[in-house]
Amino acid sequence: MNKIEKKIREIAxxxxxxxxxxxxxxxxxxxxxxKARPTFVRKPEEVEKLIWNPFCENNLAVYIPFxxxxxxxxxxxxxxxxxxxxxxxxxHIQENIEKREQIFIIGIPCEGILDRKRIEKEAFPGEITExxxxxxxxxxxxxxxxxxxxxxxxxxxxCIVCSxxxxxxxxELVEGDVKETEAADRxxxxxxxxxxxPDERWKIFTEEVSRCIRCYACRNACPACYxxxxxxxxxxxxxxxTTVDSETDLQLFQIIRTFHLAGRCVNCGSCSRACPMDxxxxxxxxxxxxxxKRLFDYETGIDVNEKPVLNKYSEDDSNEGFFEEH
Amino acid sequence: MLKSYLEYLGLEKGRFxxxxxxxxxxxxxxKIAKATIESVRKLGPAKKLVRxxxxxxxx
Numbered sequence: 001m002n003k004i005e006k007k008i009r010e011i012a013x014x015x016x017x018x019x020x021x022x023x024x025x026x027x028x029x030x031x032x033x034x035k036a037r038p039t040f041v042r043k044p045e046e047v048e049k050l051i052w053n054p055f056c057e058n059n060l061a062v063y064i065p066f067x068x069x070x071x072x073x074x075x076x077x078x079x080x081x082x083x084x085x086x087x088x089x090x091x092h093i094q095e096n097i098e099k100r101e102q103i104f105i106i107g108i109p110c111e112g113i114l115d116r117k118r119i120e121k122e123a124f125p126g127e128i129t130e131x132x133x134x135x136x137x138x139x140x141x142x143x144x145x146x147x148x149x150x151x152x153x154x155x156x157x158x159c160i161v162c163s164x165x166x167x168x169x170x171x172e173l174v175e176g177d178v179k180e181t182e183a184a185d186r187x188x189x190x191x192x193x194x195x196x197x198p199d200e201r202w203k204i205f206t207e208e209v210s211r212c213i214r215c216y217a218c219r220n221a222c223p224a225c226y227x228x229x230x231x232x233x234x235x236x237x238x239x240x241x242t243t244v245d246s247e248t249d250l251q252l253f254q255i256i257r258t259f260h261l262a263g264r265c266v267n268c269g270s271c272s273r274a275c276p277m278d279x280x281x282x283x284x285x286x287x288x289x290x291x292x293k294r295l296f297d298y299e300t301g302i303d304v305n306e307k308p309v310l311n312k313y314s315e316d317d318s319n320e321g322f323f324e325e326h
Numbered sequence: 327m328l329k330s331y332l333e334y335l336g337l338e339k340g341r342f343x344x345x346x347x348x349x350x351x352x353x354x355x356x357k358i359a360k361a362t363i364e365s366v367r368k369l370g371p372a373k374k375l376v377r378x379x380x381x382x383x384x385x
Contacts, residue, residue, distance in 0.1 A: 190334075194334065198333070198336045198338060198339070199336060201334070201336035202335065202336025202337070202374060205335045246377055248375055248377045251375060252375065255332070255335065259328060259331060262327050263327075287331060291330055291331070292327075295330075310327075319346075321327065321328070321329035321344055322344050323343055323344065323345035323362075
């Protein structure tokens, strides 16, 4: 048990015992070695199952709107939040679907999530049966092999350019020294793609999304996708085709879903990690965050009292993209 | 933002236009509509984001 886990259990136990929160959302050990599973703790004696490691990849803010329906008015939910989870929670508060006082944020300074798919590839063809952590390395063991891997070589792409590893807003912070990343510039992530010719970009985009099987795992993993009725499920009117037969439907689904996240996405990378077909959804949504920063100097989920960027108007807003008289 | 996004994904410049207009600006509306038609004509028929099954049935 590491130091952070110990502290998490201590805080969670105390909150539940004092009946300050009804429920705590955190992680427990998954059934597979490179996975942690979201868990919901209601009793103080259950806190022992809470864990923390670099495979806690889900954004836990996603469960809040769902669990809120089963709680009485005014009851508080505790969330064990990484930097990005906390920013998503702030987004929920900004968009009035949650009240600040009804969420208890247990902040964790996050060192970045490791890309489980890349680690599995590294160990291929062996199957990983055990993983342990030590300082900045992880030790993966399998049938007849053992490998020590450096954590920093296997960080998720979104975590490499993460700008807020430490939660910006929290009720209690698990102390830990975590340095903000040096390469915290999302621009770097899309630069290469952006420098290509439009037709080349369209080709890459089409290749990526043509793998989509419309499972909607990206939508379900996304904390900002909390609509009760999603546009893809809507049948009156049916906004777009629901099959994978038409390339255009796949393109439209990805464009529309991601564009709904404009100025709302915190770039946690949950969608890319949830995708069973390895579609690089981050490549799409990162552009929106880069644009929100470039056009409106805005970052999502920083200030509880601020309005979401596309909800406010100011006379000196950028006019980029609108028709210009010649 | 939408225009910038679509162009980032590779849609041709000029295919998609946005404009701020008031209902009192009839002349400006005409001007913008004409300019849009002109820029889209220059680009030729749309090949991107066209539903193939629909096109196959109708062309």
